[in-house]
Structure formats: C-alpha cells, structure tokens
Amino acid sequence: MTETELPSRYDPHTAASTWSAKWEEAELFKGDPERNDPAFTIVIPPPNVTGQLHMGHALNNTLQDVLVRYKRMDGFNTLWIPGTDHAGIATQWVVKRNLEAQGIDYRDLGREAFVEKIWEWKAEKGGRIVEQLKRLGVSADWSRERFTLDPMLQKAVTEHFIRLYEEGLIYRGQRLINWDPADRTALSDLEVIHEDAKGEMWSFAYELADGSGEIVVSTTRPETMLGDTAVAVHPEDPRYQHLVGKLLKHPFFDREFPVIADTMVEVGFGTGAVKITPAHDPNDFAAGERHKLPMINILNVDGTINAEGGPFEGMTVLDARAAVKARIEALGLFRGREDHAMSIGRSQRSGAVVEPMLSTQWFVSMKPLAGPARAAVENGATNFIPKQWENTYFSWLTDIRDWCISRQLWWGHRIPAYYCEACGHVHVSREAPEVCASCGHAVVPQDEDVLDTWFSSALWPFSTMGWPDKTPDFQAFYPTSVLVTAFDIIFFWVARMMFAGIHLTGMVPFKDVYIHALIRDKDGQKMSKTKGNVVDPLEVIDQWGADAFRFTLLAFAAQGRDVLWDEKRVEGYHRFTTKIWQALRFSFLHEYGYDAQGEMEFGPYDRWIQARTGAAVARVREALDGYRFNEAAAEIYQFTWGEYCDWYIELSKNTLYSQDSSEARKNAVKHTLFTTMGAIVRLLHPMMPYLTEEIWHILPGTEGFVAVAPFPKASEFPEDAAVLEEVALVQDVITAIRNIRGEMELGRKVELTALVASPALLEQLSRHAGSLADLAGLTLGALEGRPAGAATAVIRGEELVIPLDGVVDFAEEVKRLDKVLLKVEKDVQQLSRRLSNPSFVDRAPDDVVAEVKGKLDAATVRMETLRASRARLAEAL
RNA sequence: AGGCGCGUAGCUCAGCGGGAGAGCAUCGCCCUGACACGGCGAGGGUCAGCGGUUCAAAUCCGCUCGCGCCUACCA
Missing domain, CATH: 1.10.730.10 (Isoleucyl-tRNA Synthetase; Domain 1)
Known part of the structure; x- marks a missing residue:
C-alpha cells in the first residue's frame, strides 16, 4: 500500500458501519462461561424501553464501554449484558395516550387486549434505544440482550416475591400510601417529587360539643376537614390543657371527635392545635394509630370526594376546598388566613398532585434488609467511587421506611397472590392454585395489581443471568465487577439491588459502584425538553462521529463534578x-x-x-x-x-x-x-x-482486531534515563532557538548559528546537528571571540551565542533579554527568600530544600549569563 | 431544617500541601515534502472574600458571599 491509497481524512461514519458489522460477525463481545480467565462483568443500567438516547445514557454507556474494552484487551473474560426495562407506568402511559389519540379508552379494551397492544408497541418502537446505543459503539453482548419482562426474568421476580413473603418480609396491609389520581395507582415514596408552592394557612374553629367554647386550627388543605377525627394539642401547652379529652363537633356532619394530647404538636407553630385527618396525612396517620382514631377516607380513586364528603361528594379536591371554605365562612367559623410557603408532592410520571391515602397494598419490610446492605458497604465488600456517595447511600438506608410495591397498573409483573373468592384465604405461590387450600373453593383469582418496576430492576445483576437457576452464566459472571450509574438512582436502584442481591444470592451484586456526573448545558442548567436545551447525542455523532463524541464525554468526566456540555x-x-x-x-x-x-x-x-x-x-x-x-x-x-x-x-x-x-x-x-x-x-x-x-x-x-489485541503494558517499552536526559537537552535548545525566532519575528528562511563556549556541550549537541537544523534551522559552532551583536540563550547554565549581525535590530534583542531577565530575577529572588528562611531549611524535608537549592543555582547562573550578554549587547549599540 | 457539591486565564475545565495548568478563544510569524481541521512562538490569573493551621496553602480548617443539587412529617 502506498500513501495515495490512504484517504487524506478519516471518515468516522464509514469506519463505524464497517467495524460494527465485523465485530458482530466475529462475535468478539460474546461472553464465554467456559473460559478460564478472570471474569469482568458489567450489567447495563437498563434504559426504559420507551426511552430515547440522551446525553446521560451516552456518558453512562461510554464509561462502561471503556472499562469493558480495556479489560477485554487486558485478558479478562468480559461480559457486558445489555437490555431494557419495561418501565411500568411510563410505558403504559405512552400506549394509553396513543390509544386516546385514536379515540380509544384503554379501560374499554380490557386488560388482556391492552397488554397485547403494549407488546405490539414494544415490538415496533421499543427497540429504538437499543439501536441508538449501538451507534455509540458499545461492545455489549447483544446475544444476551434482556428485557425485564422476559420469561426468565419474570421467573426471578416471582421467586423474589415468594421468598420474601415466606420469610415474612413481604406483607399486605392497610397503610397510608401515595396515590396518583391521574394514573390511579399507588406510588412509592421515591416516585413522588416535591416542589415548592405558595399556599395559605387557613384557620377555622371547631366548637366544643358542650357549647363551652372553641378551638382554632390552621390548615393548608381545608377540604381534609371532611375526614378529621381529632384535634391534637401538645400535652404541656397551658392554653389547651383544660380541653384535652373534651369532644368537638364537626360543623357539617353529625359527628363528634376528641381533643387529644400528643407531642407531635409544635407549641409555637400556628395556633398550637392541629386538626387530625388520619386517612390523608402521614403524620396524622401515625397519630391516628397511637390514639386509635377512626380513619375516614374521603377520596375516590380518581381523586374526587367520595360519599364521606356528604354534600361535597363528586367534587375535585380543589373545588371541594373552595366549597368547604365558603361553607365554614357562612357558619361564622373562619378565623383568618396568611400566606404560607409549602411543598406539594407530584407524581414523577404523571405530574398529578399526589394524595396521601389510606389503602391496602403490598409492602416490603425494609429494616431487616437494609442492615446487611449497609454493612456490605461499611466493610468494603462494595465500594462507592467517588467515596462520598456512600453517605447518600447510608442516609437513605438508615431512615428507611417500608416499600410499597403494588401498582394498580396492567403492564408489569403480576403479583403472584391469589385470593379465595369464598373464604378470602390468601395464597402466594409460583403457580395459580386450582382450589383454595383453606376451603377447597374452586375460584381463586389472582391479584389484579402488578409490582413496582424497581422490584424487578433490583434483581437485574442476576436475573439477567438466569437466577434462581445456577446457570453457567451465573456461576461464571456473578457477582458483577462494577456498576456504572448516576447518583440520582442510588436510592431507586443501587440500594435496592444491594439488599436484594445480598438477600437472595448471598453475595453483593457488584464490587464497585462508579457514580458519574450528570450532564448539564453550558450554563449549568439541567437539560430538559421544556427548557429546550437538550443536546441530542445522535446529532453530535452524525456531525462529528462517535470517536470524537466519546472522547469528549470522557475528557469531561472528572469525578465528582457535573459535566457542562460544550x-x-x-x-x-x-x-x-x-x-x-x-x-x-x-x-x-x-x-x-x-x-x-x-x-x-x-x-x-x-x-x-x-x-x-x-x-x-x-x-x-x-x-x-x-x-x-x-x-x-x-x-x-x-x-x-x-x-x-x-x-x-x-x-x-x-x-x-x-x-x-x-x-x-x-x-x-x-x-x-x-x-x-x-x-x-x-x-x-x-x-x-x-x-x-x-x-x-x-x-x-x-x-x-485491536478490540481483542493486548492492552499495552509499560514493561513492553524499555526505560532509558540517559536518553531521556539527552533528548530533553536537544528539546531545550530547539525551544530556546524557536523562542528567539518567534520573538524576533524571524522566518524559517533565516539560518541561525549557535556558538557554544563549552566544548563538552558543543560535542553533545553536535551529535544532534541534523535535528537542530531541521527543527530550529540551527547550525553549531565553537565560540571564539565575541561577535559584535548576538542573541543569547542559556542552556544548562551554558551560554549559546547566536550572532545576529545584520539580521535584526539589537535593540530588539535587548528588549527580549530584559523580558527574560525580569522572570529569572523574580525566580532568583523568590528562591533565595525561601532559602534564607531558617525555619524552612530546618523543617522542610531535605529533598525539598535540595531541590530549591538546585533551582536557585541554575537560576543564578542563568541570570548572570543573561546579564553579561545584555551588557555586551548594550555596548555594541 | 439537615446534608452534599461548586466558585482557578475571556469561555469550558484539570490540579486539591512544596515555584499557577490544558483545550478553545486572542495576538504575532510560517502555505517547511503527515496535517492550515496544521506548525512555531507570545500575551493573559490578588486560584470568590476574610481569618486560621503550617517552614510552605489554589490545595487543610473556620466564617462570609454567590450558584447548584439531594434529603425531610412543619399542620
């Protein structure tokens, strides 16, 4: 091959399509459980099947690919398992909206038909992000691509549920949960995002049942008074002590409820009296349990007021709020209002205001699982990089609450619980029971709900390898080597994989957790569609190629810092x-x-x-x-x-x-x-x-292929201290001459000669005469007598005299020398100041002192030589 | 309310105890036989502010100011 056959530019797009195809054909990225080399395993953080590749994915997968390719070249038996997540709410939402666009209400279709529609959608559109990932050049084992609803992974989820249930770690109960009235489903605490909002503290009076007075309470949500079953005051609040135990009457209903004493009340806040709505507020629920209060649920699943609301039934929460306020005012019980900053919770997915609501759901008992997950990081079985993220992890596990895992959706892993129609007996089993184990009744329908998507994601590092079966993959590749992810899902995902992995497999699911940055725009703003500052990685690849794009992400990927995309x-x-x-x-x-x-x-x-x-x-x-x-x-x-x-x-x-x-x-x-x-x-x-x-x-x-060529080892390349020193000298001379050329604006055509006083240096440099001529346009000579006008360079304390007679204005060289001298003199000054400080000489390490001394000597020689040159030059002027 | 991170050259960012760095941008010179998507050279910074520890601080500690994020049951 000759030069003419090499194109003058590299075309990243042709290369990408060529080599992607050849790598795949050669099956270079296929994991082999039979191979004997040490394993290096990564599982991809599965993107939502509804997803589009964004910058976060691009960074995340580039980092994983770098690690996997490095380890693969370095002789490890590598496996990178890719795949996607069924993303329960998100996916159901997308298909639901598509149907709505066609005028179809998904509920009319019924469960089976709707789920069928989702699978159709997935087959058609769901693979998009997988294709996009491939364009990044990632070397995942696509023959092992997984989906969280694959039969193999479904099996793992069922096994997970049943094991925890049998160990008493999963239970069904009535608790206060976060209810999304738009999607009509329960949410976990993590799926609720809190945002600041302007609200008001609205005060009204409850009259005592015996007519002897009133007690004023404040609330940001007046409509919840429909479900009030107590008013609480602090037991030591002198203002209210005489009222504790007395009954209040509800202004709208024929209902009386007590004034209770509870330390939950902050004496100095508001009126010091708190209305208690146990079915619609987490604090009030706790108080309700402590005081055995009735719990009145006032909401329908769609978020409207139910029959408990009497005349307000059917109203939305906001309508009910206005109506309740009007009614209270009409009764003369309004006692004032003031502005109040508050936060409201919205569903991460639907954006609807989340209602705390009393509901029967399935929960994971977290305390027993959190302990070992915590310990595994404390004792170093799993390491966070950067280490600071351990704090985030610990803080969540420390104050953990039980995890609501049931969702009122149709898309997902159906809960393996069956309820006898006759006696209500609950069966939790791998297969549907034919008859009720308790009463023999033949109709035992399955729970309608599905599990939180994260309940299956928690198993991803091993469900993808066929657990609970002891598959060759599981035995060869589990636990995984490193998890690469962003900090925003440490709670959602990392912590849950940790406790699920430890509990189910007895091993931590990964040895390292590398937490990378978030990508923001140039101004530090989070990229979002609404802000319109989203950068599409595919467009970047189209313009510049995957190689340059990846390298940019990597160059930006400093630990512990967000990436501002430029x-x-x-x-x-x-x-x-x-x-x-x-x-x-x-x-x-x-x-x-x-x-x-x-x-x-x-x-x-x-x-x-x-x-x-x-x-x-x-x-x-x-x-x-x-x-x-x-x-x-x-x-x-x-x-x-x-x-x-x-x-x-x-x-x-x-x-x-x-x-x-x-x-x-x-x-x-x-x-x-x-x-x-x-x-x-x-x-x-x-x-x-x-x-x-x-x-x-x-x-x-x-x-x-270079993809499987050995990664370089330092030992392949012989060290040679002497040659490093020799070439450094040549570089110094070349740089010094180039500097003179640059400063004097001398073009390449002007040949320069360096007259060297030291025979030893001249001898050394003569061996590099060719290079000095090529790179600096320099010839060498011995210094015999001073030329009238010359520039000066000082190399290793030795003078190089460059005659410039007739070439430049010597005044220019004097100016240049002055500039250099200014710097050198400053150096000498600083260095000698340090050395004249006795405590520095006494207390600093010897090598540091020696280093400074060496530098001072060199700088002094340099300064003196330059001064002499300057003086001679000034004379010649 | 608690916690975390950030503030270094015009811009985007490294450095995190021993003399201030990179890329881009700027200013010169150069179409030298790989490359002008290039080469060579140069200019540019009270390392947010104040105080402390240390022989030595951009680097460690404290406070202040500014910006961002996470967690939390203020009715």
Whole structure:
C-alpha cells in the first residue's frame, strides 16, 4: 500500500458501519462461561424501553464501554449484558395516550387486549434505544440482550416475591400510601417529587360539643376537614390543657371527635392545635394509630370526594376546598388566613398532585434488609467511587421506611397472590392454585395489581443471568465487577439491588459502584425538553462521529463534578482524530522498504519515544484503574499530539530523509513509528473504538482486531534515563532557538548559528546537528571571540551565542533579554527568600530544600549569563 | 431544617500541601515534502472574600458571599 491509497481524512461514519458489522460477525463481545480467565462483568443500567438516547445514557454507556474494552484487551473474560426495562407506568402511559389519540379508552379494551397492544408497541418502537446505543459503539453482548419482562426474568421476580413473603418480609396491609389520581395507582415514596408552592394557612374553629367554647386550627388543605377525627394539642401547652379529652363537633356532619394530647404538636407553630385527618396525612396517620382514631377516607380513586364528603361528594379536591371554605365562612367559623410557603408532592410520571391515602397494598419490610446492605458497604465488600456517595447511600438506608410495591397498573409483573373468592384465604405461590387450600373453593383469582418496576430492576445483576437457576452464566459472571450509574438512582436502584442481591444470592451484586456526573448545558442548567436545551447525542455523532463524541464525554468526566456540555470541545477532539490520521499517513509515506524482521539500528530518538510510551502507558493504566477517565484521555491526547507528533515524528525526519542514514537506521525508525502508533491505537481503543480499529488494520505487522489485541503494558517499552536526559537537552535548545525566532519575528528562511563556549556541550549537541537544523534551522559552532551583536540563550547554565549581525535590530534583542531577565530575577529572588528562611531549611524535608537549592543555582547562573550578554549587547549599540 | 457539591486565564475545565495548568478563544510569524481541521512562538490569573493551621496553602480548617443539587412529617 502506498500513501495515495490512504484517504487524506478519516471518515468516522464509514469506519463505524464497517467495524460494527465485523465485530458482530466475529462475535468478539460474546461472553464465554467456559473460559478460564478472570471474569469482568458489567450489567447495563437498563434504559426504559420507551426511552430515547440522551446525553446521560451516552456518558453512562461510554464509561462502561471503556472499562469493558480495556479489560477485554487486558485478558479478562468480559461480559457486558445489555437490555431494557419495561418501565411500568411510563410505558403504559405512552400506549394509553396513543390509544386516546385514536379515540380509544384503554379501560374499554380490557386488560388482556391492552397488554397485547403494549407488546405490539414494544415490538415496533421499543427497540429504538437499543439501536441508538449501538451507534455509540458499545461492545455489549447483544446475544444476551434482556428485557425485564422476559420469561426468565419474570421467573426471578416471582421467586423474589415468594421468598420474601415466606420469610415474612413481604406483607399486605392497610397503610397510608401515595396515590396518583391521574394514573390511579399507588406510588412509592421515591416516585413522588416535591416542589415548592405558595399556599395559605387557613384557620377555622371547631366548637366544643358542650357549647363551652372553641378551638382554632390552621390548615393548608381545608377540604381534609371532611375526614378529621381529632384535634391534637401538645400535652404541656397551658392554653389547651383544660380541653384535652373534651369532644368537638364537626360543623357539617353529625359527628363528634376528641381533643387529644400528643407531642407531635409544635407549641409555637400556628395556633398550637392541629386538626387530625388520619386517612390523608402521614403524620396524622401515625397519630391516628397511637390514639386509635377512626380513619375516614374521603377520596375516590380518581381523586374526587367520595360519599364521606356528604354534600361535597363528586367534587375535585380543589373545588371541594373552595366549597368547604365558603361553607365554614357562612357558619361564622373562619378565623383568618396568611400566606404560607409549602411543598406539594407530584407524581414523577404523571405530574398529578399526589394524595396521601389510606389503602391496602403490598409492602416490603425494609429494616431487616437494609442492615446487611449497609454493612456490605461499611466493610468494603462494595465500594462507592467517588467515596462520598456512600453517605447518600447510608442516609437513605438508615431512615428507611417500608416499600410499597403494588401498582394498580396492567403492564408489569403480576403479583403472584391469589385470593379465595369464598373464604378470602390468601395464597402466594409460583403457580395459580386450582382450589383454595383453606376451603377447597374452586375460584381463586389472582391479584389484579402488578409490582413496582424497581422490584424487578433490583434483581437485574442476576436475573439477567438466569437466577434462581445456577446457570453457567451465573456461576461464571456473578457477582458483577462494577456498576456504572448516576447518583440520582442510588436510592431507586443501587440500594435496592444491594439488599436484594445480598438477600437472595448471598453475595453483593457488584464490587464497585462508579457514580458519574450528570450532564448539564453550558450554563449549568439541567437539560430538559421544556427548557429546550437538550443536546441530542445522535446529532453530535452524525456531525462529528462517535470517536470524537466519546472522547469528549470522557475528557469531561472528572469525578465528582457535573459535566457542562460544550459542543466546541467535540470539534477539538474531532481534530485530534484528524491529527492521528495524518500521523498515520506520514508513517505510510515511509512504509516502502520497511521490514519488521529486518536489521534495525535504533537511535536515541527511537529509544526516547519508547521510554516515553512506557511512561504514558503506566499513567493511562493507573488512571483507568482508578476510574479517572478524564486523566486517561488527557494523557493519551498529550502523549500522542505533544510527544509522538510534535517531537518524535519531527525528529525522525532527519534519519528518514537523509542520504547518509543506513538502511538499518531507517528500518528502525520506521519500525518505531509503526509500533508506537500501534501502542497509541491500543491505548486509545477503549475510547475511540472505530478510528483505532481502522488504523490497526492498516498498520503493518498487526493481526486480528485491536478490540481483542493486548492492552499495552509499560514493561513492553524499555526505560532509558540517559536518553531521556539527552533528548530533553536537544528539546531545550530547539525551544530556546524557536523562542528567539518567534520573538524576533524571524522566518524559517533565516539560518541561525549557535556558538557554544563549552566544548563538552558543543560535542553533545553536535551529535544532534541534523535535528537542530531541521527543527530550529540551527547550525553549531565553537565560540571564539565575541561577535559584535548576538542573541543569547542559556542552556544548562551554558551560554549559546547566536550572532545576529545584520539580521535584526539589537535593540530588539535587548528588549527580549530584559523580558527574560525580569522572570529569572523574580525566580532568583523568590528562591533565595525561601532559602534564607531558617525555619524552612530546618523543617522542610531535605529533598525539598535540595531541590530549591538546585533551582536557585541554575537560576543564578542563568541570570548572570543573561546579564553579561545584555551588557555586551548594550555596548555594541 | 439537615446534608452534599461548586466558585482557578475571556469561555469550558484539570490540579486539591512544596515555584499557577490544558483545550478553545486572542495576538504575532510560517502555505517547511503527515496535517492550515496544521506548525512555531507570545500575551493573559490578588486560584470568590476574610481569618486560621503550617517552614510552605489554589490545595487543610473556620466564617462570609454567590450558584447548584439531594434529603425531610412543619399542620
């Protein structure tokens, strides 16, 4: 192949389609439970089947892919299980709305037909996010793609429910739950989002039944008085002590209820008397249980007032509120109002105002499960990275309340409970009972409700592997190595997987939990459709390619910080892909005559880039091992562009283009060019899979796919301290000369000569004469007598005199020297100030003191040399 | 109310106890045989403010100001 056959630009889109297909064909990402290497397993946080790929998914999956590709190359038996979540409420909602658009009420269809419609929808549209994930280039094992409603996973959910039920950890009971009147279902505490709202404290009086007075209560929700069954005061509140135990009469109904004493009441707040509505407020419910109060549910499932509300029956909550207020005012019981900031709970999914309501539901008893989940993190069986997130995890598990898991939906895992129609006996079993175990009755229908989606998500790390069966996958790949997710689902998901995993499998479900950032827009705002600031990852990929997109996400992914998305960065990393491609093209110019088996004579630059490569490899590995993705990305970027391209390629030209170089020298340089590029693409492959695979197949001497090539080890690249020092010297000279050129605005055409006073330095530099000429346009000479006008550079304390007679205005050089001197003098000043401080010399570590001394010596020599030069130059003026 | 995070160059961000960094943007010079999606060079910062610990603080501690987030039963 010759240069003309390599396109002048890298096309990420062609590469993506080519290599995705070939990887799949070669089944590179298929997990093999029979393989003997140590396993590295990840399960994807399953996106909602209704979902569209967003930036959060893109970041999340890029990070997982980097880890999996790194470990795969590094010899692990890797498995990344992908899949989607049935997302009960969200999916039912989407299909319900589609039907409504066709004028169909899903309830009219009936359960079976509706669920059938959802499956149809899923088959047609549900795979969209899976295809979108593939465009990111992720190397998941698609042959193991799972869905939370797959029969295998259904089995796991049923098993989970039954085991916990049999152990007494799942129970059915009447509790106060969060009711979503729009979706007509119960919600867990986590599915309710609280938002601040302006409200009012509205006060009214309850009259004593004996007519001896009244007690004034305040409320933000006057309509709940329809369900009041007590008024509470603090037992030690002198204002009310005489009223405790007396009866109040309800102004609308023929009902009396007591004044109770309870420490829940805050004496200084409001009137110090609290109306108690046990069926519609969590605090009041607790009070109701303590005082054995009647609990009157005043709401229908659709959120309207029920028959308990008498004349208010059928009204919405808001209508009822106005009507109740009017009626109380009419009765002369209104006692004032004031503005009051409050928070209202809304359903995360439907947005409807959630009503606390008394209801019979299934619950998981959390306290016994939370303990071991907590302990597993405390004792290090599972580690959070960054560690600070452990606090979030602990705080939730510490104050945990029982988990309401039943949902009044049709889409999901049906609760495996059956109720005898005759005697009401409850059966919880894997199969439907044929007759009632208690009375023998033949009609034992199943519970109508389904389980909270998260109840199945909690099993994902092992239900995807076939648990409860001891499948080969489960035995080879469980527990998983790391869970990669965002902090917003630590409660929803991470904690629940932890307690479910520990309880059911006896093992923590993952060893590490890497918590990554949220992606926000450039101004730090959360991306949301309503704000219109959403960036579509697919559009970014269309424009810049998956490689540049992924690299940008990684470069931004510093631990513990949100990512503020800046599209311009993608362009920058796209240029990085171009740069790498151009470096490849350069190597290819010299591919002719390259013989990987031929004789090679390595020079200092070759040994230099090899040593530098080793150092870069070590740093990249260290960063990846610590989940410091941005550091790994920065290291590769800096090494590739700043060392390989800017220095090695430039330094290699002298040998490659010279007539004098031996074939063995040239062959060694070519070899180093190709092998270093080979190391770069192996290092970079987890981040830029397509570009690197494309290059791997072009590079001579490579085999197979880079996706399964060995990840570089530092030990492949010999260290060489002497050559590092030697090349650093050359770099310093080149940089110093370039600086003079830049400052003096001297173009490339002006040849410069450096006269070196030190014979030793001259000798050293002479060995690099070719490079100095190539990179700095410099020839060397011995310093014999002073030229009238010259610029000066100081290298390693030695003077380089660059005659500039007739080339530039010496006044310019004096100005330049003044600028440099200003800096050096400041350095000398600072360093000597530190050294003249006796407590620094006494108390700082010896190596620090020695370092400062060394720096001061060097700076002093430099300063003196520059001063002398300046003086001579000023004289010549 | 409690908790967490953030405030570093014009912008987006690293650094988190030993002399202030990157990318982009800006300003010069350069169409040098990989690359102008490039090369070379330069300018630019009381590291939010105040106080403390330390020989040494952007880095540790405290307070203040500003921004963001999470949790919570204020009727």
